[in-house]
Amino acid sequence: MKRIRNLSLMALALASCAPQNPQAVPPDMVDIPAGRFVMGAPQDADAQQGKPQHVVTVPAFRLAKTLVTFEQYDRFARATGRPLPLDDGLGRGANPVVNVDRADMLAYIAWLNRESGEGGFRLVSEAEWEYAARAGTTTDFYWGKDPDPSFANIRGVNGADRWAYISPVKSFPANPWGLYDMAGNVWEMTADCLFPDYAGAPADGSARERPGCDRHAVRGGDYSSSRRGQRPTARAATGDSFRSTSLGFRVAQDKPAP
Numbered sequence: 001m002k003r004i005r006n007l008s009l010m011a012l013a014l015a016s017c018a019p020q021n022p023q024a025v026p027p028d029m030v031d032i033p034a035g036r037f038v039m040g041a042p043q044d045a046d047a048q049q050g051k052p053q054h055v056v057t058v059p060a061f062r063l064a065k066t067l068v069t070f071e072q073y074d075r076f077a078r079a080t081g082r083p084l085p086l087d088d089g090l091g092r093g094a095n096p097v098v099n100v101d102r103a104d105m106l107a108y109i110a111w112l113n114r115e116s117g118e119g120g121f122r123l124v125s126e127a128e129w130e131y132a133a134r135a136g137t138t139t140d141f142y143w144g145k146d147p148d149p150s151f152a153n154i155r156g157v158n159g160a161d162r163w164a165y166i167s168p169v170k171s172f173p174a175n176p177w178g179l180y181d182m183a184g185n186v187w188e189m190t191a192d193c194l195f196p197d198y199a200g201a202p203a204d205g206s207a208r209e210r211p212g213c214d215r216h217a218v219r220g221g222d223y224s225s226s227r228r229g230q231r232p233t234a235r236a237a238t239g240d241s242f243r244s245t246s247l248g249f250r251v252a253q254d255k256p257a258p
Contacts, residue, residue, distance in 0.1 A: 024079065024115035027064040027072065027251050030178050034060040037131050038138075040198055041233040049233040050126075051197055058131045058205035062253040063124060066169035066180045067096035067188065068108065076108050079115070088245050094168035096186050096248040102216060102240040105189055105249045112251070120254035123191040125207035126235075128252060129219045133232040135177040140231055142175045142182065147230055152184035153223050154230055165223050165245060183230045186248040187218040187238075194237040214240050222246040 039056045041049030070092035085099040112121045143151045149161035174180050193213035218236050221229035
């Protein structure tokens, strides 16, 4: 992943003079049905794929249709007096917010829980993310067996993928469950601490954590991902203070009890 510089004084100035207390608007959420799936890749898959394969039962939950955008995050930053993250000249608005670290992401989620009139917002677990990315499919990619620039912002500029770096959300077709950018564009932060494999991982869809963890799993690949990084089984990890143009996040939400 491409590491970037620290936030600039210009970004701090922009945040300080911007209008305060704009409304906390929840993201558009998709109801993800409860179900069981085989998580992970076969033992002979490449080293970036999560292993071993194991059955996970995922309770119903909700997941945002898109990555959190600059527009959404900037509203939060202005409301709370935080610095606006740099876009490195790539553009704001509907682009996924980048150059934010894990603490920034958790602060945004806490703000939604506090100010939006809804609750239960959180980071998605690895198991939930993979289950939702697959959306009932079993192929190497949720659109089929081969990489396809018609479906994702991935390595190179080809066909529908005309972006060398980040692309606006909803630039490519949604997966079968209505979720956008579940392959490519930017890696997505999860709630799970990094473990080298799935041995001993929860089978109930919950996040795998440990005290003092400072390195968490990210999923989904980015705009520079090759074939292996685009697969729904692909894993990477970042330190909690890492900021990059290739890292963003998506919001999950506990489904209210009936």
